[in-house]
Amino acid sequence: QKEVEQNSGPLSVPEGAIASLNCTYSDRGSQSFFWYRQYSGKSPELIMFIYSNGDKEDGRFTAQLNKASQYVSLLIRDSQPSDSATYLCAVVSSNTGKLIFGQGTTLQVKP
């Protein structure tokens, strides 16, 4: 089982729709969760972090965390073509303290 698992996609949504990106993790003791966005040919950029169960909203982005089910998700409302990128989920390991990345989900927002 991968430590951090994401569907590689691509996930294709029409402009204006809600994009839902999901991530599961294996370390039940993890406490810190991050979403990075990586445009093609560019470096990852932190867009959201969440530490507590529930929802955290920032503009069009909402991060959702469910520690009991060991999943974290990222919702993008009113998706724009400029949101087309690969979204990386990352989790801090409770054993090693290292930041473990998932493979990433490629999102395509079609005009």
Place this chain on the structure above:
Amino acid sequence: ETGVTQTPRHLVMGMTNKKSLKCEQHLGHNAMYWYKQSAKKPLELMFVYNFKEQTENNSVPSRFSPECPNSSHLFLHLHTLQPEDSALYLCASSQRPAGTTYTGELFFGEGSRLTVL
């Protein structure tokens, strides 16, 4: 300059060459990292420096040799690489020292695309 800058952006080298990648952060951060990004694979942590002291060597082959002369500069020296080492090498920095508790709030440079022939 601001942020994290990496040079060169692209590098092609033969298996017998010796080259170095350079990273500089202008954010006043305390920790610096080298990550490897290969196609279809998750980001792999290679090395961590905290206040210019190496705190992590993630089982990286000795043909990769890091150097951190101060908290703002980080190098990755490369020698006798293999074609499978071709990848994007990303430097990152963080404000919170990467000590007993690592931080996930990283600032990445644009990366150095390495091709080993």
